Amino acid sequence: MKLHKASAAAAAVLVLSLTATACGGDSGSGDGGGKKITIGIKYDQPGLGLKTPDGKFTGFDVDVATYVAKELGYDAKDITFKETKSADRETALERGDVDFIAATYSINDERKQKVDFAGPYLLAHQDLLIRSDENVAKGEDLNGKKLCSVTGSTSAQNVKNDFAPKAQLQQVGTYSECLAGLQSGAVDALTTDDSILAGFAAQDQYKGKFKLAGLKLSNENYGIGVKKGDKAMVDKINAALEKMVKDKAWDKAVADNFGPANYKNEPAPKIGNIVK
Template structure:
């Protein structure tokens, strides 16, 4: 074969390689590495799944912001439900990369998972029917066999029983939505968890529900990560930037603020929360 012919074959071969390489690049997800994030599906203003399959709320906004800082676009995030009883196991078993699900930072949980944050500070409260005039705070639960609902795997109901009313009957269910439904039906007398969570349900049915009393705990929400996850420092920096650049305030106003909830504490992100 002539030199010209050989050169032609070489050029064609290189061209084909470029085309193939271009096709391969085009097939990769455009937003970078994929992330799977555990959120709540049933908490208005925080983590809520819409009938059309979309997601909204403060935790969703925080997750998207952090993911973007890690190089992952919104289209490359897969949201899965993270109920309180499942959060640690989802992380330990690598079924999710992180949990952003009103996940309070506690010493007990830190033995199993790592946290970045906090990105929000809430307080435990009580939700009752609007017609209820007997319960106006945790102290009202003393000396009566009130029925109190909370979620399996969470700590709020135990806090009330151990700190205020040993006589309280606990009704633990799979979600706070189930607790609220039970409250509206009269099957329980009150629901307890963080005030910001309960405020979302009040916003849905203000004529039937109300928050009572002042918050009686401090709950610092963090981003849950697997033990030893090397991305923890980057997540921490992302949360700091989110608060500093005004994004955090916008997220809070657009989601939590709609329920009338008043944010009293601006979170201070720690290196080792």
């Protein structure tokens, strides 16, 4: 009787072991095969990465990420989009919270010490969003003004270091907070990339209230962030980006997401060509 119980227990352990192994094979990262992929994006950037009230995701970064994921072997249903704020991007990749990040992630030397980049897939320029009845002719005009940007972004420090060291810099968690401050008069300008600003300015509730200053304060080469050392993933993403440009899906994504804002985009950049 004891032997029978022991055998039954052993069989139960074996079944549980096999079940766990089978379940483990259907989760985690990898190239297709029924597995899932988690991609870091922004949730609050119209035209680039936006989570809509009905739970859908829209924007140029979302379209690029979806295209890349498909080339890696994942259907749209296999993708989980995870909000990745500017200050959290490097940590999210290091911890393995996401497989890659497409979130207006400008390639620079400091970030390349912590993560690897595929791309670039878009060349943007830093600009200012100001109220429609005001003008800023040059970056230096921001000295003494209240300037808002997002913690962890390069934009605010670019202005402080290179153009207007006496600007009163306010750094907050999201661009939406900056926009609220600009609308109320609490800040004088919101600074980040022209692509991001164009998306905000094109929203129905803001049309006619804000405008781009039209300054090209810097070049921002958007790359797809990958965990440091994962060269195989970088190579696969670069191949997908090259295909996206070649088959005109890149042009369509630009028109779909930036067309309403009358955004004057640069041509698709060459892989590995970082414009200083």
